[in-house]
Amino acid sequence: MPYAYTDGGTGTVWSVWSDTTNAVTADSVWGYWVDCGTSSGTCGASANLPSVRPAPMTEEERERAEQLRVEREQKRKQKEKDIQAAKTQAEKLLKSLLTPAQRTHLDDVSSFLVKSESERMFRVRRGSTVEELDEEDKVIARYCIHASWRDALPVADTMLTQKLMLEMNEAEFMKIANRSAA
Amino acid sequence: MGEMHVLDKKGDTKIVWDREVAAEVEAARTTFDTLKKKGFYGYSVKKTGEKKDLITAFDPSAEKLIMAPMMKGG
Numbered sequence: 001m002p003y004a005y006t007d008g009g010t011g012t013v014w015s016v017w018s019d020t021t022n023a024v025t026a027d028s029v030w031g032y033w034v035d036c037g038t039s040s041g042t043c044g045a046s047a048n049l050p051s052v053r054p055a056p057m058t059e060e061e062r063e064r065a066e067q068l069r070v071e072r073e074q075k076r077k078q079k080e081k082d083i084q085a086a087k088t089q090a091e092k093l094l095k096s097l098l099t100p101a102q103r104t105h106l107d108d109v110s111s112f113l114v115k116s117e118s119e120r121m122f123r124v125r126r127g128s129t130v131e132e133l134d135e136e137d138k139v140i141a142r143y144c145i146h147a148s149w150r151d152a153l154p155v156a157d158t159m160l161t162q163k164l165m166l167e168m169n170e171a172e173f174m175k176i177a178n179r180s181a182a
Numbered sequence: 183m184g185e186m187h188v189l190d191k192k193g194d195t196k197i198v199w200d201r202e203v204a205a206e207v208e209a210a211r212t213t214f215d216t217l218k219k220k221g222f223y224g225y226s227v228k229k230t231g232e233k234k235d236l237i238t239a240f241d242p243s244a245e246k247l248i249m250a251p252m253m254k255g256g
Contacts, residue, residue, distance in 0.1 A: 082192070085193070086192045088193070089192065089193025090194065092193075093194050096231060097227060098231060099231070145253050147252070148252045148254050149191075149251065152191035153189065154193055157194065160250070161223075161251070164223075164225045164233070164248060165250075165253070168225055168233055168234075168236040169223060173253075176255050177255050
């Protein structure tokens with residue numbers, strides 16, 4: 001007896017699924033489910049499943065979907081604005097605490113030099129990497145250190161924290177940072 | 183006026199206090215203590231940015247305090 005998933009058909013996929021009397025196996029259930037044709041392979045018979053399309057949206061559903069889309073877009077734009085505002089604010093604070101030479105360096109090459117508590121020279125780069133320099137300005141080591149909740153902290157805040165640690169809390173900086181050779 | 187900048191996801195949050203007003207000093211001290219408990223470091227700097235000290239207790243006479251969050255190796 002053919003199994004067909006049609007209105008008024010002789011059986012349903014569910015019948016196939018639950019049928020234990022006609023040697024239907026799990027394989028053949030899948031076959032029925034996707035309509036693998038007539039009497040071939042693991043399919044005992046064809047199951048003609050109608051193409052299932054979602055019902056068209058009502059006007060109310062369309063309006064609601066559009067409203068949600070607009071709200072999501074507004075949230076996304078606001079988040080971008082907030083991130084940009086935070087970035088600007090952090091840059092302003094950082095620059096207010098740099099010397100004129102450091103500020104120029106930052107504008108020109110996105111980094112600035114800091115002398116640590118132990119009189120060593122470091123270059124603080126945008127991001128989480130700090131480079132230790134020798135007397136000839138050659139990089140002799142790199143340190144990676146950032147805020148625990150790094151994704152939320154603007155880059156300029158990380159740079160400021162690195163500078164302050166080197167200048168006033170160098171032992172802690174060395175304890176925490178991941179050091180790698182140049 | 184003393185000022186404290188707490189580094190956060192908005193850039194920083196600024197808290198000011200009048201050294202002559204006890205309530206403002208106390209509010210700033212409470213903020214400082216709360217942040218210290220969360221692992222923040224307190225750095226005292228001059229208003230020009232020149233470094234001063236790493237501080238572990240609130241100093242109402244500080245010109246400018248920077249409260250920086252806990253760091254970790256990357």
